[in-house]
Structure formats: C-alpha cells, structure tokens
Amino acid sequence: xxxxxxxxxxxxLDAAFEExxxxxxxxxxxxxxxxxxxxxxxxxYAYYGNKEELFDTVMVRSLVVLADAVPFAADDLxxxxxxxxxxxxxxxxxxxxxxxxxxxxxxxxxxEVEAYRPKVQAVADSQADGRLDPDADxxxxxxxxxxxxAAWFTSSxxxxxxxxxxxxxxxxxxxxxxALIRAVAQMADNRTSGDDSVGHRLST
Amino acid sequence: xxxxxxxxxxxxLDAAFEExxxxxxxxxxxxxxxxxxxxxxxxxYAYYGNKEELFDTVMVRSLVVLADAVPFAADDLxxxxxxxxxxxxxxxxxxxxxxxxxxxxxxxxxxEVEAYRPKVQAVADSQADGRLDPDADxxxxxxxxxxxxAAWFTSSxxxxxxxxxxxxxxxxxxxxxxALIRAVAQMADNRTSGDDSVGHRLST
DNA sequence: GTACCGTAACTAACTAGTTATTGACAGCGT
DNA sequence: ACGCTGTCAATAACTAGTTAGTTACGGTAC
Numbered sequence: 500x501x502x503x504x505x506x507x508x509x510x511x512l513d514a515a516f517e518e519x520x521x522x523x524x525x526x527x528x529x530x531x532x533x534x535x536x537x538x539x540x541x542x543x544y545a546y547y548g549n550k551e552e553l554f555d556t557v558m559v560r561s562l563v564v565l566a567d568a569v570p571f572a573a574d575d576l577x578x579x580x581x582x583x584x585x586x587x588x589x590x591x592x593x594x595x596x597x598x599x600x601x602x603x604x605x606x607x608x609x610x611e612v613e614a615y616r617p618k619v620q621a622v623a624d625s626q627a628d629g630r631l632d633p634d635a636d637x638x639x640x641x642x643x644x645x646x647x648x649a650a651w652f653t654s655s656x657x658x659x660x661x662x663x664x665x666x667x668x669x670x671x672x673x674x675x676x677x678a679l680i681r682a683v684a685q686m687a688d689n690r691t692s693g694d695d696s697v698g699h700r701l702s703t
Numbered sequence: 704x705x706x707x708x709x710x711x712x713x714x715x716l717d718a719a720f721e722e723x724x725x726x727x728x729x730x731x732x733x734x735x736x737x738x739x740x741x742x743x744x745x746x747x748y749a750y751y752g753n754k755e756e757l758f759d760t761v762m763v764r765s766l767v768v769l770a771d772a773v774p775f776a777a778d779d780l781x782x783x784x785x786x787x788x789x790x791x792x793x794x795x796x797x798x799x800x801x802x803x804x805x806x807x808x809x810x811x812x813x814x815e816v817e818a819y820r821p822k823v824q825a826v827a828d829s830q831a832d833g834r835l836d837p838d839a840d841x842x843x844x845x846x847x848x849x850x851x852x853a854a855w856f857t858s859s860x861x862x863x864x865x866x867x868x869x870x871x872x873x874x875x876x877x878x879x880x881x882a883l884i885r886a887v888a889q890m891a892d893n894r895t896s897g898d899d900s901v902g903h904r905l906s907t
Numbered sequence: 908g909t910a911c912c913g914t915a916a917c918t919a920a921c922t923a924g925t926t927a928t929t930g931a932c933a934g935c936g937t
Numbered sequence: 938a939c940g941c942t943g944t945c946a947a948t949a950a951c952t953a954g955t956t957a958g959t960t961a962c963g964g965t966a967c
Contacts, residue, residue: 504916523806526729529953539918544954595806601857602727602802611861619865635882638866642858642879643851643886650850653805653857657815658849661823662842675846678839682847682890711942733927743944748928911966918959926951933944 508546510536515543515557520592523599524554551604558600559610561593566614573621574630576644580683583648584676594652615641631687640687647682651675712750714740719747719761724796727803728758755808762804763814765797770818777825778834780848784887787852788880798856819845835891844891851886855879 514536518527529550533540547553569586572579587594622637631640651659651672662671718740722731733754737744751757773790776783791798826841835844855863855876866875 507916523727523729525727526807528951530951539916540953541919541955542917545916550953597859598802598806598857601859602799602806603730605860607860607864611859612864615859615862615865619862619867623867634885636867636878638862639879639882641862642854643883645862646850646854646857647847649854649857650846653802653850653853654846655801655805655815655819656809656811658819658823658842658845660811660816661819663823663827663840674840675843678843679847681838685889686886732925734925743942744927745929745945746943749942754927909967912964914962914964916959916961919957921956922954924952924954926949928948928950930947931945934942936941937939 504542504546507536507538507542511538511543511546511553512557512560514538515553516561516592516596519554519557519599520595524551524603527554554600554604555608558596558604559608561596562611562614565593571618571621573618573625576631576640576687577680577684580644580648581676581680583645584651584679587648587652588672591652594649598653643686644683647679647686650679711740711742711746715742715747715750715757716761716764718742719757720765720796720800723758723761723803724799728755728807731758758804758808762800762808765800766815766818769797775822775825777822777829780835780844780891781884781888784848784852785880785884787849788855788883791852791856792876795856798853802857847890848887851883851890854883 511532514532515527517535518532522528527550529540529543532553533543543550543553547556565586569579569582619637619641622631622640625631626633626637626640635643666674715736718736719731721739722736726732731754733744733747736757737747747754747757751760769790773783773786823841823845826835826844829835830837830841830844839847870878
C-alpha cells in the first residue's frame with residue numbers, strides 16, 4: 500500500500516478550522532496550524548496551496564457539515580430555526596468562522612449560491628401553497644429567519660450580560676431558544692399577517 | 704496658546720475608523736492609518752497609547768454617534784428597527800466595526816452595559832404596561848429585534864445574490880426594510896402572542 | 908531473497924519582507 | 938526652561954512562503 504496522507508490532511512483541516520475560527524484569516528498563524536496538527540508547515544502548501552485556499556477549504560467543509568446536520572424545512576421554519584440554533588450552540592466555532600468569512604472573504608462562490616437556491620425555492624413553494632406569509636420575498640424570509648437564529652451570537656456581550664434574574668447558562672439559553680422559536684413562528688405564520696390590522700406604519 | 708492637536712487627533716480617529724472597519728484589529732496597519740490621516744505614526748502612540756487602545760477609542764466614539772443618531776423607542780419597536788436599519792445602511796462601516804469587535808475584542812465594558820441598561824428597562828416597562836408581549840425576557844426582545852435589523856448585513860452574500868426579480872439596489876433594500884419592519888411588528892405586538900393557537904412546537 | 912528505483916510523505920532551516928513600537932531630536936509658544 | 942506637537946530613523950520580533958533535502962515503501966529486475 501502506498502503511503503497515505505489523508506490523516507495528515509484531516510489533522511491540518513481540523514487545526515485550521517480551530518485557528519481560523521479563533522483568529523480569522525489575517526490573525527491566524529500558519530505555524531500554529533502546523534503545530535496544532537502535529538504536521539510540518541510545508542504540507543499546508545503542498546496540500547492546500549496557501550493560507551487563503553486553506554481557509555476556503557475549511558469553509559466549504561464547514562458548510563457541508565452544517566447542511567448534513569441541519570436539514571432545511573420550509574414547512575416548519577420554527578423547527579428549522581430551533582435545530583439551526585442548537586447546531587450553532589453546539590458549534591460556536593462555525594458561527595465565528597462564518598462571521599470571519601463575511602468580513603475577510605466576502606466572495607460569492609457559485610457552490611454556496613447553489614446550496615441556498617433549493618432552500619429559497621422551498622420557501623417560495625410554501626408561500627404559493629399558502630402555508631407561509633406570501634408578502635415577503637423568499638430571500639428576505641430566509642435572511643430574517645437566519646438573522647433571528649444568529650441574533651444570540653451576533654448580539655453584544657454587554658447586552659447579554661444584562662439578563663435579568665439568576666439563571667444558569669443552560670436555562671438562559673433554553674429561554675432564549677423559546678423566545679426565538681416563538682418569534683419565528685409569529686413571523687412565518689400567515690394567519691397573523693393576512694390582515695393588515697397591525698397598528699404600525701410599515702414604511703418610512 | 705500652545706499648538707492645537709485636536710484636528711490631528713480627529714483625523715487619526717477618522718482614519719482609524721476606516722482602517723479598522725475595513726481590516727479589523729489584526730488586519731489594520733498602523734502605517735496606513737497614519738498615512739490616511741496625513742499624520743505621523745508616532746502620534747498614534749502619543750495620543751492613543753497603542754493599536755488596541757486606538758481601536759477601543761474608535762469603538763466608543765462609534766457607539767456614541769449611533770446612540771445620538773438613533774434614539775431608542777421601546778413603544779415603537781418597528782419604528783426603531785426602521786431607523787436603526789437606515790443608520791446601518793448609511794454607515795455600513797459601523798456594522799463592520801461592531802462585528803470586528805465581537806470577534807477580536809469581545810470584552811464587556813461597563814460603559815456599554817450601562818448604555819444598554821435603560822433600553823432594556825424601557826422594554827420591561829412596556830411589557831409591564833401591556834404594550835408589549837410580556838412572555839420573553841426584555842434582553843431577549845432586544846437581542847431578537849437587533850438581530851432582525853442586522854440580518855441583512857450578517858446574511859451571506861450568496862443568499863442575497865438569489866433575490867428574485869430584477870430590481871435596483873434601492874428597491875431591493877426598501878423591500879427588505881418593509882419585510883423587516885413587518886417582522887418586528889408581528890414579533891413585538893402582544894395581540895398576536897397572547898393566544899397559544901400557534902400550531903408549532905415551541906420546545907425541542 | 909535482495910539490491911535498486913521511483914514516488915509519495917514528510918522535515919528542518921532559511922529568506923525576504925512586514926509590523927508594531929520606541930528613541931532621539933527639533934520647532935514653537937509661553 | 939518647559940511642555941506640547943511633530944519628524945525621522947531605527948529595532949526587535951514575526952510571518953508567509955520556499956529551498957533543499959530525508960525517510961518510508963511498494964514494485965521490479967536479477
């Protein structure tokens with residue numbers, strides 16, 4: 500059997516994931532990645548080209564893992580929101596990585612667009628079938644739902660620190676999760692949006 | 704009168720704001736800041752100590768500007784959301800700066816906590832008066848509203864690229880704004896949340 | 908069996924260029 | 938004489954990427 504490099508490759512990707520999630524693209528150190536992976540720095544360039552390409556590779560893998568772990572459900576956006584939130588809680592590094600990418604590598608890869616397309620289409624179908632509020636562009640629905648799910652992680656620690664009462668972190672998280680799911684339900688359910696009785700100005 | 708350095712100080716802050724918003728703390732270059740400010744690099748250290756303290760100073764000023772520009776209104780969360788969204792659209796660098804801070808300097812300053820406290824209290828008051836859905840912790844209400852407002856900016860460019868139809872960027876933005884405000888209204892209005900008829904599981 | 912060879916996996920040490928930070932010093936108003 | 942504003946040039950530490958190898962190992966001719 501010829502020598503096998505797959506394990507070294509995986510170790511490098513794992514280490515890069517940690518390093519990039521912690522420090523971002525500019526802040527990450529190639530030497531630290533190699534050290535953490537217990538591999539030689541040269542191999543990073545042999546297998547992944549350079550630091551940026553390594554980042555892209557890590558990013559793609561992270562999105563694949565996410566897609567496998569949290570199936571999209573346009574018919575049950577609250578359920579989807581809950582599952583996505585749980586995944587984010589379990590993998591906060593993934594959330595950080597996504598934010599780093601948004602700031603440091605805001606390129607639009609065709610693969611990512613195609614990954615979103617069926618989800619947007621599913622939302623559009625649900626709207627057409629009357630299962631979902633049809634007023635908003637399906638893309639906006641997606642953006643807002645994901646924004647709600649991510650709100651906990653994108654919010655200021657200073658704001659989170661103001662939580663009233665004395666609850667454990669798990670209780671706190673569970674309570675936020677419930678509020679989040681309620682918000683998604685109210686937003687998505689077309690029973691609450693069909694009438695225009697909501698007493699707020701909707702523009703300007 | 705001794706020579707006045709206030710103008711140089713302001714130029715340095717402005718330049719630092721741009722540089723930090725573009726590249727973050729680790730990616731920012733002190734030389735570029737000095738060059739953009741048309742000031743000597745040494746003055747950064749004379750006036751602001753070092754790179755990190757300069758970042759903190761820029762951050763504080765940015766939050767003050769935001770607080771002055773967008774007054775909080777617990778009674779009219781949809782209106783507040785719209786105003787906050789408009790400010791973010793007008794100042795996307797501020798949004799980026801906030802994200803950088805979250806990733807690179809997630810320290811909780813007492814000043815920031817105190818800035819949030821009256822807002823949270825105002826939400827709690829509105830809940831007590833029955834003007835707002837009292838089910839959720841006021842902190843969660845704040846987190847979710849801000850998360851909704853920021854959703855446009857934190858969403859993946861790949862997802863935004865999928866917008867249906869052919870509209871100009873301003874039309875696109877206005878439509879998202881409307882959907883956002885509708886979402887905040889549905890979430891905040893206690894008329895829609897009092898009954899538990901929403902047909903979704905709310906936990907696990 | 909074994910000496911040889913090609914190739915894939917891996918390594919140590921280096922280079923060339925940046926980077927934040929500082930030391931030494933000059934002008935100027937009081 | 939002194940404090941504030943500002944300049945210039947150094948420096949010590951780092952960093953991405955590279956050069957020039959060595960080691961491990963299966964196949965192959967003999």
